[in-house]
Amino acid sequence: MAILITSIILALIGLALGGGGLWLVLLGGSAFYVLAGLAFLVTAILLFMRKAAALWLYAIFVLAALAWAIWEVGFDWWQLGPRGGLIILIGLWLLTPWIRRPLGFRSLDGVHYGANPWPLAVSLFIAILVAAYSMTTDPHDLSGELPTTVAANAQMGGDVPNGEWHQYGRTSFGQRYSPLDQINAQNVANLKEVWRYQTGDVKRPDDIGETTYQVTPLKIGDTLFICTPHSLAIALDAKDGKEKWRYDANAGLNPNRQHQTCRGVSYYHDSAVAAGAPCADRVYLPTSDARLIALDAANGKVCSSFANEGTLHLETGMKYNPAGYYYSTSPPVIVADKIIIGGAVNDNxxxxxxxxxxRAFDARTGALLWNWDSGNPDQTAPLPAGQTYTTNSPNSWSVSSADEKLGMVYVPLGNQTPDQLGMGRSANVERFSSSVVALDINTGQLKWVQQFVHHDLWDMDVPAQPVLVDLTKADGSTVPALVASTKQGDIYVLDRRTGAPIIPFKEIPAPGGTIPEDHASPTQPISDLTFSPPPLQEKDMWGVSLFDQLACRIAFHQHQYEGRYTPPSLRGSIIFPGNFGTFNWGSVAVDPERQIMFGMPTYLAFTSRLVPRADIPPKGAGDKGSEQGLNRNEGSPYGVYMGPFVSPLGIPCQAPPWGYVAGVDLKTGKIAYKHKNGTVHDMTPLPLPFKVGVPGIGGPIVTKGGVAFLAAAVDDYLRAYDVTSGRQLWEARLPAGGQATPMTYTASDNKQYVVMVAGGHGSVGTKPGDYVIGYTLP
Known part of the structure; x- marks a missing residue:
């Protein structure tokens, strides 16, 4: 019976692999799966016929499959395992007495001998030996160390006390660097949770899918200030996490919102008001219904002298104003008594x-001081009554940086909707999309623009806050620099006075092949400092078994793909790096003293398929208008289906690693190290601790103590790393997804704390929550 059942199973495997393999060959892919299918089928037939040759054939097949796998991927365990796991398991089963003995023979003296096991046993031993060896290697790891020398008079941006955190990136320079060193690489392993606070603002059943908690707290004096996804502002005691006050903006719910999140509030000290007077210190809360509300930092009461009874209505001046289509998910930058704010629009x-x-508003009164509209860039004086801003011009949904001494604010810009369709764009849209612009803080006039994608068809907007740092040149002089991290993986290092490159970048040929109504730029820029991955190949397709790997190989050939910047198509295109980007809004962290950078490059391919307007199903039929599903693009000739490039099991089709931590010497522009980051603990039904290197979205911080803190990965951990080597030093399990950027400060007890918000991310599917957690040394 065992022989019969095994023969049937092997035959079914052979038919599946052979049929799928033939399909793959017809698409121009590898012939291995056809041959593997034949090997399984013939083995099944020989077993059914009780022939000992079944074991000989399977032994040859094991060695052939091993040689093929090593030829394709070398000694990479996470790619060898899926290629050989099923083959080895079946081989071991074939060696059992229930299979081997019936294949034997009786001698003349009546003794029964089972089939000779040694050829198959030896082949399996070799395969297992290779597998064991591959587990000891990591072909994706880059080891090295960052320099430890410290520059004199490093600038951190603004007059922020060492133990405080006044803006999203700590200062207006956006470095995400703390000059604290009480917690350091030698003692961080002793870090313990000391308080935990829950906001009560949890994800609701009727929330949109992309309800996320991404806030980085501010710390001023003895108080932490946070916001929540549903537009609450809360003040906490910095020492014990106890609530001081809360304010509910009553922003409500709207199914047309694409994002339900808040990345942070903004802080302003009014030097013209006596200390302790009402609203001398303010917190500005951006809401999900397009308001900016001024609150007294001392008690959470609305500052009624600001704007319209304490509230700015950001939809003012818009020609179209459908509710839920516009809001600010990120905190504005406050510099020179001005609130400078952009806004997020619903993509596609x-x-x-x-x-x-x-727009820049007076931080005290809320009066409009200037406006810079990328569709009408020369008219920066406040918009007169009756005139509206340019509809659907490139927006800034992320965080800006500012250099008050140079008098410039640095704004990361996105694209015009629809992001995947480029026809009909104006000259200004083509000029400013997917760029960083430097604007005069006082007038809003354009100082310079540097574009990182031409004629963007991929939603490769500049997602991250530019980081400002002064770099030491080889001749000893100092140049004020700007570090811009991008979705496509390039790190652009520019002179922030002029936008000129410090680390060179060049133009390289880019694929064509758009729909007839559109075109693609013949070249695209790429920086000499890049984390852009090599182009995908069929051998990079992955799966937990031969079957889903085969399905991914077939899908790879079914899609249009010519490398980075393959245009969206009616056939469906692979976009790699994908829409989440190599870097996203979490940006990178920069130590201005050591002039080094720490970041989390992520690699996850997406697909993009255009749909003619006539073929788009009725509204509500599965459309999400986000990074996944149908984006309707009302008013355009095409919608677009987007989503991660995954197998039938929902696992990424491209092989891991999908996420790293990396360190860069900004003085030389060289990557010092790159290590896999994160486990599949929360990606699989079983909590497996395998360190594969997983995707993530969020940001890191670095400290003078030589430690980087980062959660972000899709397993729910906060981790500490040695900034010099990138090696992990500590981790703490989080009660929900950690898709926010941590921060650090000292409290009234003179102890250094690290605070992490754990609330999950709707798009990446991590566990929702409402936690704010403080850690310190015992």
């Missing part, structure tokens, strides 16, 4: 989106 909902205008 409609061509009649609100403007991407950048």
């Amino acid at each position: 909902y409609s061509t009649q989106e609100q403007s991407g205008v950048i």
Whole structure:
């Protein structure tokens, strides 16, 4: 009976692999799966016929499959395992007495001998030996160390006390660097949780899918200030996490919102008001219904002298204003008594989106001081009554940086909706999309622009806050620099006075092949400092078994793919790096004293398939208008289906690693190390601790103590790393997804704390929550 059942199973495996393999060959792919299918089928037939040759054939097949796997991927365990796991397990089963003995023979003296096991046993031993060896190697690891020399008079941006955190990136320079060193690489392993606070603002059943908690707290004096996804502002005691006050903006719910999140509040000290007077210190709360509300930092009461009874209505001046299509998910930058704010629009909902205008308001009164509209860039004086900003101009949904001494604010810009369709864009849209612009803080006039994607068809907007740092040149002089991390994996290092490159970048040929109504730029820029991955090949397709790996190989050939910047297509294109980007809003962290950078490059391919308007199903039929599902693009000739490039099991089709931590010497522009980051603990039904290197979204911080802190990965951990080597030093399990950027400060007890918000991320599917957690040394 065992022989019969095994024969049937092997035959079914052979038919599946052979049939799928033939399909793959017809698409231009590898012939291995056809041959593997034949090997399984013939083995099944020989077993059914009780022939000992079945074991000989299977032994040859094991060695052939091993040689093929090593030829394709070398000694990479996470790629060898899926290629050989099923083959080895079946081989071991074939060696059992229930299979081997019936294949034997009786001698003349009546003694029964089972089939000779040694050829198959030896082949399996060799395969297992290779597998064991591959587990000891890591072909993806880059080891090295960052320099430890410290520059004199390093600038951190603004007059922020060492133990405080006044802006999203700590200062207006956005470095995410703390000059604290009480917690350091030698003692961070002793870090313990000391308090935990829950906001009560949890994900609701009727929330949109992309409800996320991404806030980085501010710390001023003895208080932490946070916001929540549903637009609450909360003040906590910095020492014990106890609530001081809370304010509910009553922003409500709207199914048309694409994002339900808040990345942070902004802080302002009014030097013209006596200390302790009402609203001398303010917190500004951006809401998900397009308001900016001024609150007294001391008690959470609305500062009624600001704007309209304490509230700025950001939809003012927009030609179109559909509710839920526009809001600020990120905190504005406050510099020189000005609030400078952009706004997020719903990607790919409609061509009649609100403007991407950048506006400066008086931080005391809320009066509009200037507006810079990328669709009308020369008119920066406050918009007169009756005039509207340019509809659907490139917007800034992320965080800006500012250099008050140079008098410039640095704004990362996105694209015009629809992101995947480039026809009909104006000259200004083509000029400013997917760029960083430097604007005069006082007038809003354009100082310079540097574009990182031409004629963007991939939603490769600049997602991250630019980091400002002064770099020492080889001749000993200092140049004020800007570090811009991008979705495509390039790190651009520019002179922030002029936008000129410090680390060179060049133009390289880019693929064509768009729909007839559109075109693609013949070249695209690439920086000499890049984390852009090599182009995908069929051998990079992955799966937990031969079957889903075969399905991914077939899908790879079914899609259009010519490398980075393959245009979206009616056939469906592979976009790699994908829409989440190699870097996203979490940006990178920079130590201004050592002039080094720490970041989390992530690699996850997406697909993008255009759909003619006539073929788009009725509204509500599975459309999400986000990074996954159908994006309707109302008013345009095409919608687009987007989503991660995954197997039938929902696992990424491209082989791991999908996420790293990395260190860069900014003075030389060289990558010092790159290590796999994160486990599949929360990606699989079983909590497996395998360190594969997983995707993530969020950001790191670095400290003078030589430690980087980062959660972000899709397993729910906060981790500490040695900044010099990138090696992990400590980790703590989080009660929910850690898709926020941590921060650090000292409290009234003179102890250094690290705080992490754990609330999950709707798009990446991590566990939702409402936690704010403080850690310190015992």
